[in-house]
């Protein structure tokens with residue numbers, strides 16, 4: 001039995017459940033939250049502000065959406081989701097400007113807000129300071145963000161998630177976004193009824209990669225897969241937030257042992273069909289993490305129902321952190337590692353891949369457009385001119401003019417909720 005370093009007590013999985021104690025082995029202790037260099041986070045935020053990949057990688061996004069739309073069933077599901085989700089997104093956008101519906105008493109509302117969030121079905125709730133360093137450049141100054149952020153995670157159903165990548169998993173993925181979006185709007189109404197402002201942010205229309213604020217609020221830690229791993233359901237949740245000026249107390253980051261455990265586990269790293277996950281951690285924009293190779297992930301997501309294998313094969317998603325930590329403390333082993341139950345998955349048209357087996361892709365599989373659509377048009381002009389003996393012909397210029405005009409007229413849609421691995425939840429995409 002490994003020596004236990006510390007214990008973490010969290011509310012039970014469902015509202016009203018008995019609190020759960022997580023015993024973290026001493027050898028997995030690192031720091032609460034994530035190792036971070038605040039000066040570097042400040043510097044990158046100021047000198048290289050983060051931007052929405054719907055803008056910076058628009059060319060590959062359009063390419064991926066076209067490929068996905070070739071799957072008739074998924075195209076219909078996506079259209080249906082966008083129709084149903086649009087009113088929720090519009091209501092969230094308007095929520096920042098809604099006035100409170102009662103007079104504030106000045107009391108600390110932390111517990112009432114947390115109770116309400118749990119009643120509404122959120123599996124995790126924590127509160128932190130709103131961190132403007134993680135707001136996309138294009139969203140800075142566009143709206144009000146109140147000084148506190150309520151970080152909310154909604155569980156995604158277990159059974160369909162275990163069939164990832166599949167149509168069923170994509171259906172539950174998008175329906176979870178809609179359910180949590182509606183619940184977050186309800187939480188906003190509750191806060192306004194207590195005399196304060198409340199702005200719903202996220203759930204398919206995010207202001208930025210907000211996992212760092214969730215980590216600061218003690219709701220979980222960043223996994224090697226790039227998702228937030230929450231204690232009860234790991235990455236099997238969708239996140240949304242409410243910013244507010246209510247009188248609340250901030251939570252603190254927690255060391256759940258996940259930062260070190262991922263280096264031992266590595267199941268998602270080994271099982272990723274695109275070989276897109278890094279084995280070792282690096283320092284990136286002031287944070288120590290396993291960086292994801294976006295260029296190896298998107299081509300897989302685009303062709304295999306949003307992929308998400310890294311979610312499916314995570315033992316914390318499947319068995320919960322308590323079982324995983326207890327098993328590790330007792331045996332020194334990763335629960336489920338090496339089993340078909342945890343590691344197996346099937347890719348449509350490719351077949352089943354058990355532990356130790358990975359698909360092989362044809363040459364050119366990972367080729368995709370890069371940059372925004374204007375940059376991509378210019379790159380193609382250069383390549384075609386080179387192929388024509390370094391001649392920029394009138395025909396090439398005409399094609400380029402048309403593509404640039406189309407690029408300049410594109411709107412920046414931010415609803416990515418049927419995107420498989422959710423770009424906006426995921427700081428690894430930045």
Ligand code: SF4
Pocket residue numbers: 271272273274275276277292296297298300301306307308309310311421
């Ligand atoms: S979603 Fe991307 S990172 Fe995750 S398993 Fe698939 S290809 Fe790998």
Ligand code: SF4
Pocket residue numbers: 223224225226229261262263265266267268269313314315316
């Ligand atoms: S599969 Fe293992 S390494 Fe990957 S995120 Fe889950 S716990 Fe971490």
